Structures are given as structure tokens and as C-alpha cells.
Amino acid sequence: MPRLMFALSPDGLLLPAFLGLDAAAMQDLLSQGMPVPRPIQVQTQIDTGSLVTGVTPRLIRAIGAAPGGSARTLTAGGFAFVPFYRISFTLFDNVGASISRTSWLVTNLPQDLPDVDVLFGMDLVREHRLVIDGLGAYFSIDS
Amino acid sequence: MIVVHEAIASQAMPESSAANGIPLDDVPDIADGEPFAEEWRAFKQRAQRLVQEGHTGRYALLKGNQLVGVWDSLDAADLQGRQQFKGEPFLVQEIQLFLKPMLWGLNRPCRA
Numbered sequence: 001m002p003r004l005m006f007a008l009s010p011d012g013l014l015l016p017a018f019l020g021l022d023a024a025a026m027q028d029l030l031s032q033g034m035p036v037p038r039p040i041q042v043q044t045q046i047d048t049g050s051l052v053t054g055v056t057p058r059l060i061r062a063i064g065a066a067p068g069g070s071a072r073t074l075t076a077g078g079f080a081f082v083p084f085y086r087i088s089f090t091l092f093d094n095v096g097a098s099i100s101r102t103s104w105l106v107t108n109l110p111q112d113l114p115d116v117d118v119l120f121g122m123d124l125v126r127e128h129r130l131v132i133d134g135l136g137a138y139f140s141i142d143s
Numbered sequence: 144m145i146v147v148h149e150a151i152a153s154q155a156m157p158e159s160s161a162a163n164g165i166p167l168d169d170v171p172d173i174a175d176g177e178p179f180a181e182e183w184r185a186f187k188q189r190a191q192r193l194v195q196e197g198h199t200g201r202y203a204l205l206k207g208n209q210l211v212g213v214w215d216s217l218d219a220a221d222l223q224g225r226q227q228f229k230g231e232p233f234l235v236q237e238i239q240l241f242l243k244p245m246l247w248g249l250n251r252p253c254r255a
Contacts, residue, residue, distance in 0.1 A: 024225075047247075052217075054247045069204070069221040069235035072183060073245040074165060081179050082245055084221050084235070105218045109247055119247055 001143055004093040008137045013046035013130075015091055015141075017118065019055070020063055022086035023102035037064055039088070042117040046130065046141075050121030054109040059117040060085060075110065082107050089118075091141070099128070099143045164241030181208045182234035190240060198238045205234040213238065 006015050020026070020039035029036050040062055055065075067083035075082070085106050092098040109119065129142040167187055173180035182205040189210055193203065202220035204211040206228060214220040217235060224233040237243065 050247045051245065066230065067232075068225045069217075069233050070179065071217075071234065071236050071245075072170070072179070072242060074242055075245055079170060079242075081234075084217070086221075086225075105221055107245070121247075 002097040002099060003140050003142045004091060004097045004099060005095075005138055005140045006093055008132070008134065008139055011045075011115065013132070013139055014116065015044055015046070015093070017042055017044045017092070018090045019059065019118065020088050021065060022088050022104070025066070025086065026088075037062075039063075039090070043115065044089075044091070044118035044120055045116045046125065046139075047119040048122060048125060050119045052123050053104065053106040053121050054119045055085065055087065055106045056109050056112045056117045058112045060108050063087065077110070099141065164239065164243045166241050167239075170242050178232060179234055182206065184208065185210060186234065186236050190238065193238045194240055201238050203234075203236050203238055205236065206231075 004015070006013070018039035018041055021029070021037065026036050040059070042059060065085040065087060067085055070081040070083045073080060073082050085108065086103050087106055088100070088102045089104055090098050090100040105123075106118075113119075130139065131141075132139045167190055170187075172187075173183050185205050185208045186203060189203070193199075193201075193213065198213050202214050202217050204214065204220045204224050206224070211227065211233075212220075212223065214223060217237070220235040224235060227233075
């Protein structure tokens with residue numbers, strides 16, 4: 001069982017990742033003879049204030065993800081239909097441990113963020129063991 | 144003492160307030176011809192019955208005025224919709240009698 005360890009940043013639970021299209025979308029492109037975009041390395045953050053993983057609009061565009069279902073919800077800007085996308089990701093630390101998912105449901109954040117491109121929410125936390133050691137200035141995540 | 148606290152809390156806070164939700168009856172309809180107008184109307188019409196049937200917290204998949212089905216998770220409902228509707232828009236709505244807010248990064252607004 002991989003355990004990824006990271007330094008606890010003053011800005012929170014930051015961790016690097018590769019993001020790309022989900023496996024089904026990649027398969028579709030391959031079957032049509034189309035090129036598959038390479039996964040993009042991004043900075044991500046675990047944010048327990050997020051219910052569902054959110055991805056910035058610029059990253060959604062960059063990987064070319066297409067929306068699937070939408071849900072009506074209440075946002076800071078009022079009622080809205082929020083689209084869902086599917087991505088793949090690999091989280092990795094600096095000693096080579098990694099956690100990957102080939103299909104992960106996300107929504108797009110209302111706007112681009114200056115410092116991170118993905119806010120992993122409680123949907124990720126519920127499926128892993130997340131340990132935060134404030135005194136030790138590190139956090140770890142197990143698959 | 145804990146039992147007393149729970150009893151007081153349950154009386155003080157209706158279900159929609161507990162989830163910071165808006166009762167469905169207070170959520171405005173979508174004008175005809177706008178995206179998801181049919182799906183939203185179909186969901187509102189069926190929500191009460193779906194709750195009574197024990198589907199609260201599950202996810203309804205709707206296309207046009209049709210309820211396609213109910214799934215245990217958002218992920219499963221979305222996956223079914225993608226396979227069935229191949230790039231066409233569809234609605235995947237959590238079955239509740241109130242509309243929950245979508246929360247992202249509670250620390251974000253303060254930094255902007």
C-alpha cells in the first residue's frame with residue numbers, strides 16, 4: 001500500500017500531480033486514430049472545504065475534457081447548473097510513491113486560481129487515509 | 144445530557160437549514176427552451192415521490208422529461224448518462240427536498 005509523504009506548506013496540503021483525460025476518453029481518441037494529449041503536471045491541494053474535486057477552467061481546457069452530466073446547485077453567484085468532467089490523475093511524492101486513478105469525477109471551479117489547479121475535496125479524503133502532523137510539519141496520504 | 148442536546152438541536156434546525164439548502168419549492172423554474180428546463184421540471188415533479196420511496200441521498204439521472212433511473216452515487220449516475228447519451232447534456236441530481244450548495248475551498252474567497 002503506497003504512502004505518500006509531503007511537507008506541510010504554510011499554504012496548506014499541497015501536492016504535485018499529473019492530470020489527463022480519463023481512460024475512456026483516451027480510448028475513444030485512440031480508436032479514432034486521434035492523438036492523446038499528454039498528462040500535465042500541476043500543483044494540487046487537498047481542501048476539506050470542497051465537497052467534490054474541483055479543477056480550474058484553464059486545466060479543463062488544457063486537457064480537453066468534455067462535460068458529462070450537470071447538477072443544479074447553489075453557488076456564490078446564485079443558482080447554476082454545474083457540469084461534471086472525468087479526469088485521470090497520479091499523485092506522487094519525491095521518493096517515487098504514487099496513487100493513480102484512471103477515472104475521477106470532478107467539476108470545474110468557478111475561476112482559475114493563482115497557485116493551484118486542482119482542489120481535491122472530501123471525495124478523495126473519504127477514500128484514503130489522510131494524516132496531518134502539524135508539529136512534525138508533514139502530511140501523508142495512503143491509498 | 145447528550146440526548147437532551149440532540150433533541151433540542153433536532154427541533155431547532157430543519158433539515159434544509161442543516162445542509163444550508165434551499166427548499167425545492169423555493170428554487171425557481173427554468174424558462175422553456177433554456178438548457179435543462181425540462182430535466183429540472185421533471186426532477187421537481189418527482190422529488191417528493193422519490194424521497195417517499197426511500198431514495199434520499201441517491202442520484203437521479205434525467206434526460207428531457209424522463210427519469211432514466213436512480214443510482215447510489217453521482218459517479219455511477221454520470222457514467223450511465225455518458226454511456227447512454229454520448230455527449231448530449233443530461234441532469235444528475237441528488238435526491239433531496241432541498242437544493243444543496245456546492246462548496247469549494249472555503250479559504251479561497253479571502254485570498255482573492
